[in-house]
Amino acid sequence: MEHINAANRVAIERMLSADPILIDVVTAVDVIPELGNSKMILHAGPPITWDRMCGPMRGAVTGIAVFEGWAANLSEAEGMAERGEFDFHPNHHFSAVGPMTGMTTASQPVMVVRNRAFGNDAYCAINEGLGKVMRFGGNDESVLARLVWLRDVLGPLMAKALRSMQGDDTQGVALKNLIARGLSMGDEMHQRNVACSGLLLRELSPALAKVSTDATQLSKVLAFIGSNDQFFLNVGMAMGKAIMDPVRNIEHSTVVTAMCRNGTDFGIRVSGTGDQWFVAPVEMPEGLYFPGFTAADANPDMGDSTIVETIGLGGFAMGAAPAVAGFVGAGNASGAAVYTRTMRGITVDENPEWTIPSMDYTGVPTGIDVRRVIDTNLTPTINTGIAHREPGIGQVGAGIVRAPMACFEQALRAIATLEGVA
Amino acid sequence: MEHINAANRVAIERMLSADPILIDVVTAVDVIPELGNSKMILHAGPPITWDRMCGPMRGAVTGIAVFEGWAANLSEAEGMAERGEFDFHPNHHFSAVGPMTGMTTASQPVMVVRNRAFGNDAYCAINEGLGKVMRFGGNDESVLARLVWLRDVLGPLMAKALRSMQGDDTQGVALKNLIARGLSMGDEMHQRNVACSGLLLRELSPALAKVSTDATQLSKVLAFIGSNDQFFLNVGMAMGKAIMDPVRNIEHSTVVTAMCRNGTDFGIRVSGTGDQWFVAPVEMPEGLYFPGFTAADANPDMGDSTIVETIGLGGFAMGAAPAVAGFVGAGNASGAAVYTRTMRGITVDENPEWTIPSMDYTGVPTGIDVRRVIDTNLTPTINTGIAHREPGIGQVGAGIVRAPMACFEQALRAIATLEGVA
Numbered sequence: 001m002e003h004i005n006a007a008n009r010v011a012i013e014r015m016l017s018a019d020p021i022l023i024d025v026v027t028a029v030d031v032i033p034e035l036g037n038s039k040m041i042l043h044a045g046p047p048i049t050w051d052r053m054c055g056p057m058r059g060a061v062t063g064i065a066v067f068e069g070w071a072a073n074l075s076e077a078e079g080m081a082e083r084g085e086f087d088f089h090p091n092h093h094f095s096a097v098g099p100m101t102g103m104t105t106a107s108q109p110v111m112v113v114r115n116r117a118f119g120n121d122a123y124c125a126i127n128e129g130l131g132k133v134m135r136f137g138g139n140d141e142s143v144l145a146r147l148v149w150l151r152d153v154l155g156p157l158m159a160k161a162l163r164s165m166q167g168d169d170t171q172g173v174a175l176k177n178l179i180a181r182g183l184s185m186g187d188e189m190h191q192r193n194v195a196c197s198g199l200l201l202r203e204l205s206p207a208l209a210k211v212s213t214d215a216t217q218l219s220k221v222l223a224f225i226g227s228n229d230q231f232f233l234n235v236g237m238a239m240g241k242a243i244m245d246p247v248r249n250i251e252h253s254t255v256v257t258a259m260c261r262n263g264t265d266f267g268i269r270v271s272g273t274g275d276q277w278f279v280a281p282v283e284m285p286e287g288l289y290f291p292g293f294t295a296a297d298a299n300p301d302m303g304d305s306t307i308v309e310t311i312g313l314g315g316f317a318m319g320a321a322p323a324v325a326g327f328v329g330a331g332n333a334s335g336a337a338v339y340t341r342t343m344r345g346i347t348v349d350e351n352p353e354w355t356i357p358s359m360d361y362t363g364v365p366t367g368i369d370v371r372r373v374i375d376t377n378l379t380p381t382i383n384t385g386i387a388h389r390e391p392g393i394g395q396v397g398a399g400i401v402r403a404p405m406a407c408f409e410q411a412l413r414a415i416a417t418l419e420g421v422a
Numbered sequence: 423m424e425h426i427n428a429a430n431r432v433a434i435e436r437m438l439s440a441d442p443i444l445i446d447v448v449t450a451v452d453v454i455p456e457l458g459n460s461k462m463i464l465h466a467g468p469p470i471t472w473d474r475m476c477g478p479m480r481g482a483v484t485g486i487a488v489f490e491g492w493a494a495n496l497s498e499a500e501g502m503a504e505r506g507e508f509d510f511h512p513n514h515h516f517s518a519v520g521p522m523t524g525m526t527t528a529s530q531p532v533m534v535v536r537n538r539a540f541g542n543d544a545y546c547a548i549n550e551g552l553g554k555v556m557r558f559g560g561n562d563e564s565v566l567a568r569l570v571w572l573r574d575v576l577g578p579l580m581a582k583a584l585r586s587m588q589g590d591d592t593q594g595v596a597l598k599n600l601i602a603r604g605l606s607m608g609d610e611m612h613q614r615n616v617a618c619s620g621l622l623l624r625e626l627s628p629a630l631a632k633v634s635t636d637a638t639q640l641s642k643v644l645a646f647i648g649s650n651d652q653f654f655l656n657v658g659m660a661m662g663k664a665i666m667d668p669v670r671n672i673e674h675s676t677v678v679t680a681m682c683r684n685g686t687d688f689g690i691r692v693s694g695t696g697d698q699w700f701v702a703p704v705e706m707p708e709g710l711y712f713p714g715f716t717a718a719d720a721n722p723d724m725g726d727s728t729i730v731e732t733i734g735l736g737g738f739a740m741g742a743a744p745a746v747a748g749f750v751g752a753g754n755a756s757g758a759a760v761y762t763r764t765m766r767g768i769t770v771d772e773n774p775e776w777t778i779p780s781m782d783y784t785g786v787p788t789g790i791d792v793r794r795v796i797d798t799n800l801t802p803t804i805n806t807g808i809a810h811r812e813p814g815i816g817q818v819g820a821g822i823v824r825a826p827m828a829c830f831e832q833a834l835r836a837i838a839t840l841e842g843v844a
Contacts, residue, residue: 185608195620205648209637210638223628358744358756358780
């Protein structure tokens with residue numbers, strides 16, 4: 001197994017040497033030209049067809065079709081979907097990721113995170129805030145109006161600001177140190193991003209002020225970012241994708257390069273098996289529900305946000321975020337470190353630059369090894385938001401979910417076949 | 423002792439029912455009219471005369487005299503000080519506080535925190551950032567130029583922004599919940615204010631954008647606040663003063679209402695003994711020094727910032743801020759909670775609204791009881807910055823310092839006399 005260990009060292013070194021920078025906001029079709037070809041919709045998770053999509057995913061699809069002007073209304077969009085007029089693909093196939101339903105289409109603004117160490121870019125749409133939002137399947141006028149405002153106002157202003165930060169030492173917003181600070185401020189970057197959202201605003205706001213020509217718009221943009229504790233989530237996700245893409249296709253490596261869910265299936269990719277998906281039915285999160293909702297309202301687990309756990313944050317960094325433990329119903333806050341220690345059992349290494357002060361600066365568990373998942377019978381712990389199963393209602397809670405063991409079993413079999421041992 | 427316990431309950435209830443709001447920035451003389459009478463200088467700590475002032479305090483005095491236009495240069499200012507031309511008083515005598523040297527004079531901008539539950543206001547100057555600054559005795563042209571910019575640009579813009587937030591529900595920036603969030607984000611609000619500084623900027627920046635008429639100035643103001651991790655310290659101090667002033671003069675109460683140091687003496691005030699100072703020589707902090715400096719460079723402990731510990735934060739809230747433990751040389755980060763638990767031994771109660779997630783939401787120790795300090799032989803733990811003993815050099819480290827036991831012994835004797843038991 002020495003050659004596998006050596007391949008995994010290569011994988012870890014690529015992860016640890018990544019240098020992700022938030023550099024721009026662009027129109028999606030400008031960086032993913034395929035989006036201009038047809039009525040193409042990128043979604044969260046592994047590949048899926050309309051007939052197998054869950055409620056919120058369907059809600060988001062019909063909403064985004066109206067947003068793109070392909071349909072006059074939601075019912076027309078639904079008919080088009082049923083007739084197969086939309087071309088569905090996973091975000092992951094196009095250097096992109098998206099939270100929950102994860103819609104990415106031609107005219108949406110996407111944030112660009114560049115991994116400066118490897119030269120690759122990754123994309124994610126801008127976080128819409130809480131309440132009725134498209135990532136939870138929301139699709140009414142208020143949802144679409146917000147997407148229009150993100151496209152026409154916030155996105156372009158953020159782009160101008162980030163570009164104005166080019167050329168000097170900063171070159172946009174460097175994310176590696178920002179994450180390190182966030183970990184010392186109670187964020188795990190999946191269900192808690194309040195610190196990183198604030199740190200990002202601190203860096204962005206002087207540039208936003210410099211490039212803005214409309215004080216009212218500027219004020220609204222600052223208020224939108226400043227009142228959204230999860231604003232950073234989408235930045236962190238693009239960062240995760242930018243870090244993991246160069247880790248793909250390392251021969252013999254058993255390190256997981258992506259985990260994602262579409263609300264129906266959970267999929268993982270492993271470095272040594274390239275772009276193959278190992279897919280199993282997605283599980284139900286266990287967690288706490290907002291007032292008025294119960295587990296009966298919950299949609300199964302959904303979104304590309306598990307890229308955050310793939311790089312050692314989220315559920316893997318729970319020890320940094322005791323306040324999250326209560327929020328996701330994961331027991332006493334003082335026990336949060338147990339999750340981090342347990343996840344260390346399925347990773348190759350720790351990240352020496354992303355450390356947890358309260359654990360005496362232990363690094364977050366880094367590089368999920370398929371072999372260790374099987375050996376320990378422990379699957380990755382994921383901190384997740386819970387969507388209502390009906391489209392258009394939104395988030396109903398937050399909880400913990402495990403990646404299905406079947407994905408890792410399939411992956412191990414595929415590796416065994418490649419290695420000639422099966 | 424039942425009547426003392428009852429009096430201390432009153433003190434605690436006043437502390438816990440405080441409702442501090444950052445409402446304004448004003449010119450000091452407009453709210454402290456005595457500052458206009460003569461060459462009056464308010465300083466940190468209990469009363470002190472020029473001949474007993476430490477190096478940084480003297481440096482700040484000469485600098486602020488030049489800033490106020492009373493002297494053409496530092497040596498002229500020194501001569502004036504020696505001839506007794508300045509009228510020195512503690513900040514604490516005028517509803518004010520100041521960090522380190524704590525200079526407050528007529529034309530400086532001061533932030534106003536109103537305790538809405540009791541109607542009293544408290545004042546503190548604006549934090550200057552790190553490096554060569556007046557609070558560490560800095561007094562060269564760069565230091566004075568920054569004070570001019572704070573007076574002419576940042577102060578007035580911040581005032582306009584805060585006033586624009588009046589009238590709606592927010593009425594400035596409410597601080598009680600902001601502190602609660604900061605405690606869940608690794609701040610203890612004395613040596614670590616990065617979270618609260620960010621949370622404050624989030625609330626202020628939309629208003630700053632709305633009222634600004636100069637994009638370059640706005641950008642500079644946002645960058646100044648956003649790059650100063652200790653920006654919030656001075657807000658927290660004014661908040662502490664606003665919380666504690668209504669706790670003064672409760673007959674029979676043994677709760678400490680102020681702790682402060684002028685670099686020569688440490689002074690405390692106790693509720694039942696009113697405005698009397700109990701003073702003892704200040705101690706040297708034990709801590710860690712910035713590269714190139716050692717304990718031989720250190721000035722004794724200084725500043726009104728111990729108002730933060732007086733309300734249960736700073737060293738008392740160390741459990742919330744494991745990253746601070748290393749910064750101040752207080753042992754392993756994982757042991758930070760020990761400081762909080764120990765300080766609970768000298769307080770009357772815990773604060774149910776200011777809790778520490780990693781300690782399963784234990785409230786910060788609140789209301790230092792002079793009797794308990796004597797009984798346990800434990801004096802308050804203070805997280806402090808360390809100034810160079812020469813004026814004009816600045817901060818050289820950070821550490822832990824204890825309030826001198828002699829202050830508490832004097833206070834207990836005075837209480838005993840009042841109670842007729844001595």
